[in-house]
Amino acid sequence: MNEYNPSEIEPKWQKYWEEQELNKAEDFSKKPKFYCLIEFPYPSGEGLHVGHPRPYTALDILARKRRMQGFNVMYPIGWDAFGLPTENYAIKTGKHPKIITEKNIATIKRQMKMIGLSFDWSREINTTDPKYYKWTQWIFLQLFHKNLAYKAKMDVNWCTKCNVGLANEEVVQNLCERCGGEVYRREREQWMLKITDYADRLLADLGTVDYLEKIKKQQSDWIGKSYGAQVVFKVKSKTMLPKEHMYDLPVYTTRPDTLFGCTYMVVAPEHELIEKFKDQIDNINDVLDYRDQAKHKTELERTNLEKAKTGIELHGLKAINPVNDEEIPIFSADYVLATYGTGAVMAVPAHDQRDYEFAKKFDLLVKEVVAGGNIKKESWIGDGTLVNSEFLNGLNVQPATDKIIEWLENKGFGFQTVNYHLRDWIFSRQRYWGEPIPIIICPRCGYVPVEEKNLPVLLPEVENYQTTENGDSPLALIEDWVNVECPKCGEEAKRETDTMPQWAGSSWYFLRYCDPKNDKILADKKKLKYWTPVDWYNGGMEHTTLHLLYSRFWHKFLYDIGVVPTAEPYAKRTSHGLILGEDGEKMSKSRGNVVNPDDVVKEYGADTFRVYEMFMGPFDQPTPWSTQGVVGIKRFMDKVWAIGNKLDNKKRTNNDEEIRLLHKTIKQLAEQIETLDLNTCVSALMILINKFQDKGCNQEIFEQFLKILSPFAPHLGEELWQKLGHKKSIFLEKWPEYDPELAKDAVKEVPVQINGKMRCKILVTEDMSEEEIKNLALADEHVKKWLEGKEVKKIIYVPGKILNIVI
Ligand code: ANZ
Ligand code: ZN
Numbered sequence: 001m002n003e004y005n006p007s008e009i010e011p012k013w014q015k016y017w018e019e020q021e022l023n024k025a026e027d028f029s030k031k032p033k034f035y036c037l038i039e040f041p042y043p044s045g046e047g048l049h050v051g052h053p054r055p056y057t058a059l060d061i062l063a064r065k066r067r068m069q070g071f072n073v074m075y076p077i078g079w080d081a082f083g084l085p086t087e088n089y090a091i092k093t094g095k096h097p098k099i100i101t102e103k104n105i106a107t108i109k110r111q112m113k114m115i116g117l118s119f120d121w122s123r124e125i126n127t128t129d130p131k132y133y134k135w136t137q138w139i140f141l142q143l144f145h146k147n148l149a150y151k152a153k154m155d156v157n158w159c160t161k162c163n164v165g166l167a168n169e170e171v172v173q174n175l176c177e178r179c180g181g182e183v184y185r186r187e188r189e190q191w192m193l194k195i196t197d198y199a200d201r202l203l204a205d206l207g208t209v210d211y212l213e214k215i216k217k218q219q220s221d222w223i224g225k226s227y228g229a230q231v232v233f234k235v236k237s238k239t240m241l242p243k244e245h246m247y248d249l250p251v252y253t254t255r256p257d258t259l260f261g262c263t264y265m266v267v268a269p270e271h272e273l274i275e276k277f278k279d280q281i282d283n284i285n286d287v288l289d290y291r292d293q294a295k296h297k298t299e300l301e302r303t304n305l306e307k308a309k310t311g312i313e314l315h316g317l318k319a320i321n322p323v324n325d326e327e328i329p330i331f332s333a334d335y336v337l338a339t340y341g342t343g344a345v346m347a348v349p350a351h352d353q354r355d356y357e358f359a360k361k362f363d364l365l366v367k368e369v370v371a372g373g374n375i376k377k378e379s380w381i382g383d384g385t386l387v388n389s390e391f392l393n394g395l396n397v398q399p400a401t402d403k404i405i406e407w408l409e410n411k412g413f414g415f416q417t418v419n420y421h422l423r424d425w426i427f428s429r430q431r432y433w434g435e436p437i438p439i440i441i442c443p444r445c446g447y448v449p450v451e452e453k454n455l456p457v458l459l460p461e462v463e464n465y466q467t468t469e470n471g472d473s474p475l476a477l478i479e480d481w482v483n484v485e486c487p488k489c490g491e492e493a494k495r496e497t498d499t500m501p502q503w504a505g506s507s508w509y510f511l512r513y514c515d516p517k518n519d520k521i522l523a524d525k526k527k528l529k530y531w532t533p534v535d536w537y538n539g540g541m542e543h544t545t546l547h548l549l550y551s552r553f554w555h556k557f558l559y560d561i562g563v564v565p566t567a568e569p570y571a572k573r574t575s576h577g578l579i580l581g582e583d584g585e586k587m588s589k590s591r592g593n594v595v596n597p598d599d600v601v602k603e604y605g606a607d608t609f610r611v612y613e614m615f616m617g618p619f620d621q622p623t624p625w626s627t628q629g630v631v632g633i634k635r636f637m638d639k640v641w642a643i644g645n646k647l648d649n650k651k652r653t654n655n656d657e658e659i660r661l662l663h664k665t666i667k668q669l670a671e672q673i674e675t676l677d678l679n680t681c682v683s684a685l686m687i688l689i690n691k692f693q694d695k696g697c698n699q700e701i702f703e704q705f706l707k708i709l710s711p712f713a714p715h716l717g718e719e720l721w722q723k724l725g726h727k728k729s730i731f732l733e734k735w736p737e738y739d740p741e742l743a744k745d746a747v748k749e750v751p752v753q754i755n756g757k758m759r760c761k762i763l764v765t766e767d768m769s770e771e772e773i774k775n776l777a778l779a780d781e782h783v784k785k786w787l788e789g790k791e792v793k794k795i796i797y798v799p800g801k802i803l804n805i806v807i
Helices: 006-020 053-068 084-093 097-114 130-145 195-208 213-223 256-261 272-276 284-295 299-303 353-362 397-411 525-531 547-560 597-604 606-615 627-644 657-672 678-695 699-709 714-723 770-779 781-787
Strands: 033-038 072-074 149-159 164-166 183-193 225-236 247-253 264-267 312-320 327-332 344-347 414-420 439-442 446-449 483-485 492-495 536-539 572-575 747-754 757-765 794-798 802-806
Touching: 006 097, 006 606, 006 714, 033 053, 033 525, 053 072, 053 536, 053 606, 084 097, 097 597, 130 149, 130 446, 130 547, 164 183, 195 213, 195 225, 195 547, 213 547, 213 572, 225 256, 225 397, 247 256, 247 264, 247 272, 247 344, 247 414, 256 397, 264 312, 264 353, 272 284, 272 312, 284 312, 284 327, 344 353, 397 414, 597 606, 597 627, 606 627, 606 678, 606 714, 627 678, 627 699, 627 714, 657 678, 657 699, 678 699, 699 714, 747 781, 757 770, 757 781, 770 781, 770 794, 770 802
Parallel strands: 033 072, 033 536, 264 327, 536 572, 747 802
Antiparallel strands: 149 164, 149 183, 225 247, 225 312, 225 414, 264 344, 312 327, 439 446, 439 492, 483 492, 747 757, 794 802
């Protein structure tokens, strides 16, 4: 018998599968289609670490099994290649990002092939390919035509050292993630996408898709729909205007029932009220200083509940509570955000924790209006009876809310409304390595879209990839690119020099896989109709409120303009847990705990690598790497090899344990591959192999085993299969059927003793836990009779043999 030598057999079969085109998805095949998708990677210079292949392998197993089950499977791959790390590397080295990207792609592609992932490489896409980003730009233009893309002055995070705008994710504790430089907020005109127009549908349609519950929850929390009321307070200043001419200060509140408990108001430091009443606020200089300080904080810091509240009173101004005409102080405080609701709140310290802390600090009145808590100690946010609230007294929160809204609407002081936490999507980056935004800025005509026939707007060559001194993209320096004729009036105009964010290309890439080479339209409608929606999409939890939400938004938009046939892009979404370093920490270069798949595959083979990654723990949980665990899996592979090389000729009958266990295992895998319980699938395969080791194994049984092993360890499966004399790939075989009778768990009778005396027998199955068996015994009618009125001291269970209850 020759040795199991993965480094010899693995490349051989990879080449064979590619030549046989086994992984190719066929448009319009009569077979049922199955579109499974993983998030396409960013081609980073470091290549893959062992964390990346975990989801790739899991869905590869699913894809391979579904092909064997007769599905026309599409499992495509591509590159999400615009973005920061490459650009930063280009700034550092002066190399063109395109060259860097090509090199990185080559590395990762080699690694993916090395692992035996069954991607359909004929559909490979790259977001930085002009033939691809032409369509990203085209989608932007459609958004622009529908008024869903607009330019607005926005605060951006600005790194003072890199002199560059940063995304929120790039700011860590107020410092630039890359250089540690100080970050402040700076105003800039930015392109915005009106995702808020889709907030309601993005929320409602979560009801139509099969996403993990925690993913749905994160998305709906992020969209954050809340029901409440807008209430208008009047602002009284030293000018003593009559009430009807006083300034209107509207607030958004989810608790209008607490209006009588409002004892002060808070506006965001950036609120227009401060600018408007500049001359009438006595301490205006301090108020403006406070505003400047707030500029240096991120939103997250401002709203952090743990942080001590800060603020400053606007001396000289008072607000008038519309329900009782009481005059109350107004503060500026940064825990109120300018961009949510109306940027102002009615503070009810008795019933809101932030207001409570603020009131304690500034010694403000805490007035209880909902009974139920102890407001001497803390705010009460629960239900209760209204008190101190005139016509609301005696009602509970909900009826009081209805009543006050009716009252406000009748008096014209307010109205019922909803609010969303979701904000419009800041879509501009002042960077080089992104899709140019296809807009021309004309002094006469304003923002003029580039004509579709002139797409793509190509990224020009530049000498320097760094953002310019005044914060523009380096594109702004390329005069012969920037200066163009206005497509509308023909006069001198300039190109938009902002580029799109990293999230643009990934918002629609799954559509392009359906028709990757089309140059007439982003993808042929009939092909989209055949392939979409994606049946199963797996990706990182960290993308739930970014990529996943953005792409749902674009998809809905494309649906509205008739480009795609479904309202939702992904029928199902799952998420994987991270692979941690051997030390249990997140893998990172600085910790030195990164494991490279190249090393693992070189030493143990790709199949061992794949099976280990599936075995290491529940797929959705973070799990530390263990070299010892890898060695254990290698031993399992060796065992499979050894058994496959010395099969016996003995006939088996249905009474043989190995037959029963085989059917049980086929059943288990059929079910658990579908739920991605892949670690338990691997243990089932191991148990089966151990049984073969005990009882021997003939070719017929072993071939069945190989079929269910091969999605996990495809190279070993194919090698042993063809060694047994087959001339065609094992992946052209049908997924084996199991006999339900044989797959049933073996049932055993276990005698039950009470204080050492045999009283009855219970039936237990192999898969029952000790806990379940004990409970089963205690629930038995005979046992119950004996236990009546007695105390159970102890239950001793000898697995499969006897259960003794001591009373
Ligand atoms: C008075 C009140 C009384 C409130 C009470 C709560 C409890 P969600 O559910 O997130 O929509 N708020 C409104 N605008 C704000 C802003 N720009 N920055 C910070 N806080 C703001 O929360 C709405 C509640 O958050 C509003 O209801 C308001 O406080 C506050 F017993 O109004 B409430
Ligand atoms: Zn013009």
